[in-house]
Amino acid sequence: MYVTITGDQTTPEPLASISSKITRSPTAHVKAGAHLYFEGDRVEWLYQIKSGVLRLARLLEDGRRQVIAFGYPGDIVGFPSSGRHHTDCDVLEDACLQPYRRSMLESGEGDPQLHHDLLQAALREISAMQDHFMMLGQKSAAEKVASFLCVLMQRVGEEVAGETQIALPMSRGDIADFLGLTTETVSRTLTQLRKSGIIDIHNIHTVVVRRPKALWSLSLGERDAPGPVRVAGSAL
Amino acid sequence: MYVTITGDQTTPEPLASISSKITRSPTAHVKAGAHLYFEGDRVEWLYQIKSGVLRLARLLEDGRRQVIAFGYPGDIVGFPSSGRHHTDCDVLEDACLQPYRRSMLESGEGDPQLHHDLLQAALREISAMQDHFMMLGQKSAAEKVASFLCVLMQRVGEEVAGETQIALPMSRGDIADFLGLTTETVSRTLTQLRKSGIIDIHNIHTVVVRRPKALWSLSLGERDAPGPVRVAGSAL
DNA sequence: CGGGACATTGAGGAGAATCAAACAGGGTGG
């Protein structure tokens, strides 16, 4: 999952509908905390995520870390470069994965449809990463956090009592390293969104979007938030 | 071309050696200022750059721009997403391009070798973009500019009188929008590199690297620059 | 109940953006 909010309403990351009927390996179940692979490992399998959440990250020797992407249902992870993994990947939330042999992507003998689908997934990946560049390079902290929440809302938001609820299985530090911010800035920004009545923080790992339009506006860098301000209770 | 300086000495972006013998279209020559395609255009062709420099960019409606990549010899541009271009592309320096039909990437009928090479290029693209994330999200202005110059040095540096000369066909604004900085910051950073004797600015479009090791150190965020400081003349 | 990891909040400062002004350089027209 990348941050692909760019202004147009298009959803550039539709679920990859892999349509292979044959040579399907049994799905793998992995537990939170497990590592799928490390940078430099030889690539044997790609995985399509059926459920759960993964984290892909890259490290600099001085300790700085970039979270490259979060893997959500529908995403495919493990694209090889020169036959090797280029990120670390571990599990944030118990996941169910559909493995595909690397050869299905690179040669596709025996299943042209699967080969085609995996290739299309790689091309969508490139396009989504380009949008993510825009976010990393040009957006302010508030826009980044708002964009991040918007994407999650679209991808995995759950309707609860007429409002959209978002699970955040990752830590604030993960979000920070994903958006190019610090833990403190992410935390402060979320607090501000809460105080302005745009979101509600049910608990550390669950937020509720109260004013989706305002969140969307913020993600695009618009100053004023549309819609009525419904701050319940708080006299701040 | 992406900024792929991550600490290890590996060169993650070797020239793609497309080895097709058949169905080769004649090369196309395009002049500086020309547009190859726009965001949203239907993709008919991919291009491998034989000479010259291209610029790939994406715009936000409020005017902000992200330069996604510069296209240098060896690079392939035009990867489709849902059959369409996802960036604008224009020519910074007169270029010679080898076109490949989109179908050669997506189905590859008739030339499996070409199909394979284009796919590998797409996978290398993903990997290079991941490194670029690291740069955009985690590096300081000085590190970004130094990293940028290091990559250019490797890719297109010319040995002139024992020193490496780099051509910069793009504007400071282009560099800024590529690195997630402003024109002024890029300019100031280059000036600082000049004053510290690491580079020389022959003219606006040509810099000479005087102390490659120091530039490399800076790109990794190391405080002190190794090697003797040979500031000729200037008493600053 | 206590400990540890993570999150929030605060104060202060650094780095980059912004605003503004001078500067260079290349092309055009007189």
Added chain:
DNA sequence: CCACCCTGTTTGATTCTCCTCAATGTCCCG
């Protein structure tokens, strides 16, 4: 051929966003 202009670059002054450092708070798990 030169003066002028236009665009892009450099430099300076100032502002402000976000980072850093530090303290406090909260939640989960043994």
